[in-house]
Amino acid sequence: MSGAETFDVIVVGSGAAGATAALRAHEAGLSVLIVEKAHKYGGTSAASGGVIWVPNHQFTSNDDSREKALAYLDALIRKPVNRERLEAYVDQAPEMLRFVKSLGVPVAPAPYYPDYFPDAPNARVDRSILCDTFDGRELGDKFVLMREQYARFKILNRYAMDVLQFFSISTRAPGWIRTFLKMAWTYWSDVSTRMLTRRDRRFTQGAALMGHLYKRVFDRGIELRLETKLDELVVSDGKVTGVKLSHFGRRYEIGARHGVVLAAGGFEWNQELRDRFFPVPGLTRHSSTPEDANRGEALIAGMKIGASTEHTEAGWWIPTMHIPMESRSNFEDIVQAAFDIGRPHSVCVNRNGVRFVNEACSYDEFGAAMVEDQLRTGANTPCWLVFDATFRQKFTAGGIMPTILMPDRRIPPDWWDHYIFRADTLDALAAKIHLPAATLKQTVDTMNQYAVSGVDTQFRRGASPYDQMFGDANVKPNPCLGPIDTAPFYAVPINLGDLGTKGGLRCDALARVLDGNDQPIPNLYAAGNNAGSPFGNLYPGAGGTIGPAMTFGYVAASHIATQAQGDAGTQRAAA
Incomplete structure (x- = not known):
């Protein structure tokens, strides 16, 4: 791709999977570009509850373990899954969480979220992780460019709620009126933000998670390009070497020296793919993800170069x-x-x-x-x-x-x-x-x-x-x-x-996209709903979507960094 603009890593999609992959790659010394087709960043994650399901995180003095986590999952998974990939998730999710915490992101267990199957062996109430509230004004002029939460995460479509406030108000628990009045006072007393936008600068739930992650992304100078859509993957000598993008109709190519990470969500807003894959297709308009956002472009781009798929019959x-x-x-x-x-x-x-x-x-x-x-x-x-x-x-x-x-x-x-x-x-x-x-x-x-x-x-x-x-x-x-x-x-x-689709590109334990012969497509990785869920059609607990998304974004970037170091060593030896 002579003469083309080039980065070490290109990340397609700006949700939790993409942001984690970008941060991990940057910390490993690689140049990174994030491309996002929407005019706002944060993906579906920013409009979600923002919970991360991480078994055996060891953040608290609990007795969870790798074995107990796998026993819980094994008791519930109802269809064949890639065992190595499942075990990689259980092993790497705690590592991902420690990495995120090392960047200063305030993550902690929520000891009031039971696993979704509390009667199953080794179910727990502390595997769901939450991120503390974020002040959106810390994002500077990019504050208004993060995807906004839905009305369902606000009171009167105005006041942002954290999880405990949601529980208090939705169940009308003792003190719920005081909780609401405090939220309203916090909002209206913030005069400077009210002069800028009606949006609450208090980011909660998914917006809090993405606010904290993107504060780190922007502080590190990682480039993010909005309104930039993936059209095709560029393949040379059997490996992915870049992407073809479009921006308001202008098409251009960017090279990727070491890898492309597809983290652009699922296909729930593509009726043709729903009709093709789902036994009961439903309608795109019934999805609760951002309207017309996840149309499966990255999935289709992967399939066009021979990538295989899995678990596409199920949604979250x-x-x-x-x-x-x-x-x-x-x-x-x-x-x-x-x-x-x-x-x-x-x-x-x-x-x-x-x-x-x-x-x-x-x-x-x-x-x-x-x-x-x-x-x-x-x-x-x-x-x-x-x-x-x-x-x-x-x-x-x-x-x-x-x-x-x-x-x-x-x-x-x-x-x-x-x-x-x-x-x-x-x-x-x-x-x-x-x-x-x-x-x-x-x-x-x-x-x-x-x-x-x-x-x-x-x-x-x-x-x-x-x-x-x-x-x-x-x-x-x-x-x-x-x-x-x-x-x-x-x-x-x-x-x-x-909440999206569970199926996508079939990947191995290193987040590498596999072809129809179970072979990795060199330099191509996928995470989040762009990839098949490691759980098959199971949803084990709150955060069962974002947990794997962030984990395999982290895993993908880690493997790219390892490969890049190996390539650099080979080049030095040859010289």
């Missing part, structure tokens, strides 16, 4: 619903309903009026149950969340706020019987949403019996610590089961949404 599922955007009713917002579906005084049913899952299970398991039920009955995707006035008063239903913030009279008239349904009786509600009334009433009657006994004999809702974390401690004897008996009754449709 999460139930979603849609509502009109505030003040722009012709456009819709996708909002997550991940924790709403398991609250007391509610039940989820398919279009036959029948329950199909423990509603309080992890959001990925809920989505997997939607897929299974749709394949079995053809009466799911969407399903229905049915709830009563007590639920309505206390909890959110996707984008529908509790009555204290959004009483029925404040719900826009065009939402009724389109986005949210209401009736004075279950019979009338069933008629509105076209469910068999007798079946729905029987389902609700059964749930009401469970609320009295505290035991869900069908799906064991509320039996695990994970279920109970999102229940209501004031509801007895089971915080996840409350009677559905107070009119009016409501329903909202629940879509098969996702």
Whole structure:
């Protein structure tokens, strides 16, 4: 690639995987370029919860171990996976975390996040890692260029929430009003930022993680180019030597001396690929990742040069619903309903009026149950969340706020019987949403019996610590089961949404992309949702997406650095 601009490493994608790869490569003495097709950086990670699942991190005096982590995963993984890659994740994730911490990123265990399968052998409550809040103004003029969090991570689409604030406000725990007022005061007293932007400079959750990482990226002078899309991978003599990019229609090439790391997310916004790979494709518009962002361009570029794929039949599922955007009713917002579906005084049913899952299970398991039920009955995707006035008063239903913030009279008239349904009786509600009334009433009657006994004999809702974390401690004897008996009754449709795709380019334990003959494609690496998940179709705990993303970004850059040192040694010897 004579005459072309050249870097040691090119990273495609600016999320957690790409930022970690870039930092690791830079610390190893390599020149790095990050390219991002969007006009804002941070990727899906910046708009996420920002949790990192790292087993055996040893940050606290716990008795977790490599063996216990693998035993937990082995008990749950439901399809063949690359064993070496799985073990590499368990071994390298703690190393990645120590590296990030050595850069000054304030990461620490969150001892209130149970693994998503708390009844499995060796499940724990301390493997999920969180990053402390970040002051966005530390990014200088790049503050406004980081991808902004969704409304679901804010109160009134304005005040940023950390995880503990979310738990307090969403469950209306004691002191929740004080928590909210403190958030509002912090926001409005920040006069200098209010003069610049309505955005809260207090970065929380995924924005906090990406703020801390990109503070280090920018401090080190690592170059980031926005609005810069990968068109093709350049291959010479059988190895990847660069990339072809486009920027507002201008196409050009950049050389990569030692490696290209594909970290550009999955393909959830590509309907053609969803239809090709997913058994129940769903719609792109039901995804809860940034709109039209992850279209699989980097996946396609890899496939064009012979890369193989794996686990492409599965997404990181999460139930979603849609509502009109505030003040722009012709456009819709996708909002997550991940924790709403398991609250007391509610039940989820398919279009036959029948329950199909423990509603309080992890959001990925809920989505997997939607897929299974749709394949079995053809009466799911969407399903229905049915709830009563007590639920309505206390909890959110996707984008529908509790009555204290959004009483029925404040719900826009065009939402009724389109986005949210209401009736004075279950019979009338069933008629509105076209469910068999007798079946729905029987389902609700059964749930009401469970609320009295505290035991869900069908799906064991509320039996695990994970279920109970999102229940209501004031509801007895089971915080996840409350009677559905107070009119009016409501329903909202629940879509098969996702947090991205689990499948992508097939990689080995060193994050090298493999061809159809199981051979690494020289100088090509992948991480994050650009690569197949090391867990197959399993979501083991909070941060099960970002943990592997950052880990294999770190692994990829480490291997590139080792190879670069070897190449330099060979050149010196030849000289």
